[in-house]
Amino acid sequence: MSHPELMGTGTLQIDLNALVENWRALDRQTATETGAVVKADGYGLGAGRVAKALAGAGVRTFFVAVVEEVAALRAVLGPDPVINVFSGHMEGDTQALADLGAIPMLNSPEQVARHKVRLPNHPFGLQIDTGMNRLGIETYDWSPEMSRDATLVMSHLACADEPDHAGNKAQLRAFLDMTAGILAPRSLSATGGTLLGPEYHFDLTRPGIGLYGGLPFAGASPVARLDLPVVQTRSVKPGEPVGYAHAFIAETPRIIATVSAGYADGLIRALSGKATLFAGDIPCPLAGRVSMDLLTVDVTHIEDMPDHLTILGPQQTVDQLADAAGTIGYEILTSLGHRYKRAYS
Structure with a gap:
């Protein structure tokens, strides 16, 4: 028995109202700014449409994985919202960072040096490694003076989807130690960290998967x-x-x-x-x-x-x-x- 009247492909329905409500629910859990991670084409749901809906709800700070993802956002967001790039300032990124007004999260002394030489007047943030050993400036390469003029100093929790994991407290201590006394805004938490409570919130949270209905945000729509x-x-x-x-x-x-x-x-x-x-x-x-x-x-x-x-x-x-x-x-x-x-x- 065939069904010739149907299209041959599936229909992926994306509820932008639910997405916005998920962001608002996470935002209500903090007293700080709540950004949004829209990397990987908005977690597969369309970065442009996702970002536009979130901007309409009040999001002013976005995060992507690589600079190539910024163009689709700028096309719908215009020049004003902040778009941070987790991969930092890679060898071939200079022109795109400048043209798109994106802010690299510099991950190593080499990236810091590259940015200072190639885009000396362009804003930058810093990512530091607090125990995940994936991206970020290591403790032995870090000095708080590096954060002078930085728009953001961030790190990333490895075990935030397990609230009782000892790694969360260890990374929090490391982040506090490494950023003690700095004036730049700080960010440690994505979705899981946001749910861990106020001591993890700092100046900015940056939920990702929770916006799209995924765990560890069990209350997500x-x-x-x-x-x-x-x-x-x-x-x-x-x-x-x-x-x-x-x-x-x-x-x-x-x-x-x-x-x-x-x-x-x-x-x-x-x-x-x-x-x-x-x-x-x-x-x-x-x-x-x-x-x-x-x-x-x-x-x-x-x-x-x-x-x-x-x-x-x-x-x-x-x-x-x-x-x-x-x-x-x-x-x-x-x-x-x-x-x-x-x-x-």
Whole structure:
């Protein structure tokens, strides 16, 4: 049974009102400025649309991973909002930083030297390493005098999604020690750190995943809904296989729906045999492997087959889907492909 009237791609519905409410909820938890992280194309949901909605709610400080991400923001935000670049001032970034008015978070003595030579009058921030050992100026290279004229001094918590992890207190102590007496504004917390409480807030928090409906912000409203069209349904007899490697063998007569989406659309292959889709509120298990463009789903128990199945929505959060794949909500969101029809509300 085919459904020729449907589009062949899924519909990714993005609730910008929910996104804004998530930002406001996190903002209410602090007495300081609340920025927003919109890297990775707004965590896969469209950086321009996301940033415009957040700016309308009052966000004035944004963060991206690399300078190449700034242009899409400037196109919708104009020249005034602050856009910080986590990767700092890389070798080929000078012209783009200047043209786009972006502020690099300098991560090493080499970047500090490069910035002073190439853009001596251009604003800069500093990222310091307090124990994550990923980005940032190390303790042995750091002196508080480096922060003179900096717009921001920041670090990043490695374990903030685990409130009782000893690493949080250790990094807080290190951050306090390294920044003691400086005059520049300070920032330590993304979403998880914001939820740890006021001692982690400093002058600016910079939530990311919580804005988009993900953990560790358990109170977040869902932002993304993903409905996938049913291309075809078929009857499968006992003993018959479904999909690659015959990974699913029917033990009893089954009805299988073939759905338009796959790992090319960000539904990663680790979901094979584990994911659940929904016909309304009724769960329907994935039958066999995720392939590049298609999923096969057991809908035997569905009396009135809908024209689509839902994989993200009120029935299943991005983190619940991620759990099925043994990953995190961040990976699911940022992997969502560009074939979906995107609908903003």
